[in-house]
Amino acid sequence: MQNNNKISVDLKPNKYDVIIGADLYANAAQYITPLLARNRLIIIADENAWALHGDRFSASLRAAQIEIFVVRVASGETSKSFASFERVIEEILAHGVERTDVIVAFGGGVVGDLTGFAAGVINRGVGFIQVPTTLLSQVDSSVGGKTAINARAGKNLVGIFHQPRLVLADTTSLKTLGSRDIMAGFAEIFKIGLINDAAFFDYCQTNAEQIIANNGPERQYAIEKAIAAKAKIVIEDEFENGVRATLNLGHSFAHALEAATNYDETALRHGEAVAIGIGLAAKFSVKSGVLDTQIAQVIIGFIKDCGYYEQIAVAFSNSADTNQNFAPEKLLATMCHDKKNSGGQINLILLNSIGDAYVHKNAPKQMLLEFLHGECESRFSPQYN
Structure with missing residues (x-):
C-alpha cells in the first residue's frame, strides 16, 4: 500500500489541500x-x-453522524448540459442548502465540472469538495477551480472559476477503471512533462507500462508529480491570464475532435482526444517553424506506441458521416470558439521543445485550415503528410 501524501494549493484566500493515497474513503470523515x-x-x-x-x-x-443526501447524475459529457445543470440546482435547493454548507462532487471530471459550477452560483457561492474517481480527474480537472458546462458552440464555454475546499484522490478507486480510462488519464500526466518538465516526460516514457498497467508506486509518483506541477502553475496564475494557458496543450484540437464525435465517449474519451491533440500540436509546431522535426517525431512516436492513434482511427471509421463530422472547416469552426482565443484570432499552445510550451498567438486560419485538410485526409495518422 502506498503512503497518503498531501499537496497544498496555496491560493490566498482559497488555500486547500489535495490528499492522495489508497483507501481514503474509509477515513473520509x-x-x-x-x-x-x-x-x-x-x-x-x-x-x-x-x-x-x-x-x-x-x-x-x-459513522461520524453526518447526514447525507445523494443526487445521482448519468456518466458522460451529456450531463454537462443546461438541462442537467438545472436539475442538479433544483435538487440541491430542495435539500435546503445554506451558504455555509459544503457540496461534494463524487465522480470524474464531468461531475466535478458540473458540481463546481453549481456550487459557485447557488446562494451566490457555497463550498465544495472534489472526490475524483478517475485518473484524469485526479491529475487534472479536480485541481485548479475550473468549472463549466457545455454549450452548442463548444465544450466548457459556460462556467466560472470556483476553487474546491478539499480534494480527496483515492487511488484505490482506479482499480475499477478500464484500460481506456487509464489511458485517458495518462495523457494528462505526460502532458505535464511536455509543458515544463522534460525529465518527467522521460520518466513517463520509461515507466509508461507500469503507470498504465499497475496501481503501484510508479503510478502514484506520476499522479503526485502531475498534481504538484499543476498546483504550482495554478498558484502562479489562478485565472489563466498567462502561464496557466499552457496546461491546455493539445486541447484546442482535442475539443474539435470531441465535437466531431458529438462528445460520445464510447467513440473518443477526452484524454484520448488530448493525446491526439498533442500530436497535432507537435506537428503544427513544426509547421510553424518552432519545433525540430526529430523532437516532434519522438513525441508522436510515444503517443503512437501508447496506442492513442488506434482509437482515433476507430472513431474516424465509425463516424456516421465522416466527411461532414470531421470536415476541416467544421473542426476549424469549433476551434474558433476556444476560450484561449482573443481579438477574433486563434491562440494555440505549441512547443518549442520537450518541456517548453508557449502560447502561440494569432495562428493563421488559412494555414491552420490547410493543416487540418491534410490531417483529415490522412485520418490523423502519426505520419507526416
Whole structure:
C-alpha cells in the first residue's frame, strides 16, 4: 500500500489541500468534518462511480453522524448540459442548502465540472469538495477551480472559476477503471512533462507500462508529480491570464475532435482526444517553424506506441458521416470558439521543445485550415503528410 501524501494549493484566500493515497474513503470523515458548519452533506455523484464506491465513502460519513443526501447524475459529457445543470440546482435547493454548507462532487471530471459550477452560483457561492474517481480527474480537472458546462458552440464555454475546499484522490478507486480510462488519464500526466518538465516526460516514457498497467508506486509518483506541477502553475496564475494557458496543450484540437464525435465517449474519451491533440500540436509546431522535426517525431512516436492513434482511427471509421463530422472547416469552426482565443484570432499552445510550451498567438486560419485538410485526409495518422 502506498503512503497518503498531501499537496497544498496555496491560493490566498482559497488555500486547500489535495490528499492522495489508497483507501481514503474509509477515513473520509476525518478530512471532511472540519469543513462542515453542520453535520450534513449534499453529494452530487456519477451514478456508476457511486454504485462502485458510494458505500465505502458514505460509511465513514455516517459513522461520524453526518447526514447525507445523494443526487445521482448519468456518466458522460451529456450531463454537462443546461438541462442537467438545472436539475442538479433544483435538487440541491430542495435539500435546503445554506451558504455555509459544503457540496461534494463524487465522480470524474464531468461531475466535478458540473458540481463546481453549481456550487459557485447557488446562494451566490457555497463550498465544495472534489472526490475524483478517475485518473484524469485526479491529475487534472479536480485541481485548479475550473468549472463549466457545455454549450452548442463548444465544450466548457459556460462556467466560472470556483476553487474546491478539499480534494480527496483515492487511488484505490482506479482499480475499477478500464484500460481506456487509464489511458485517458495518462495523457494528462505526460502532458505535464511536455509543458515544463522534460525529465518527467522521460520518466513517463520509461515507466509508461507500469503507470498504465499497475496501481503501484510508479503510478502514484506520476499522479503526485502531475498534481504538484499543476498546483504550482495554478498558484502562479489562478485565472489563466498567462502561464496557466499552457496546461491546455493539445486541447484546442482535442475539443474539435470531441465535437466531431458529438462528445460520445464510447467513440473518443477526452484524454484520448488530448493525446491526439498533442500530436497535432507537435506537428503544427513544426509547421510553424518552432519545433525540430526529430523532437516532434519522438513525441508522436510515444503517443503512437501508447496506442492513442488506434482509437482515433476507430472513431474516424465509425463516424456516421465522416466527411461532414470531421470536415476541416467544421473542426476549424469549433476551434474558433476556444476560450484561449482573443481579438477574433486563434491562440494555440505549441512547443518549442520537450518541456517548453508557449502560447502561440494569432495562428493563421488559412494555414491552420490547410493543416487540418491534410490531417483529415490522412485520418490523423502519426505520419507526416
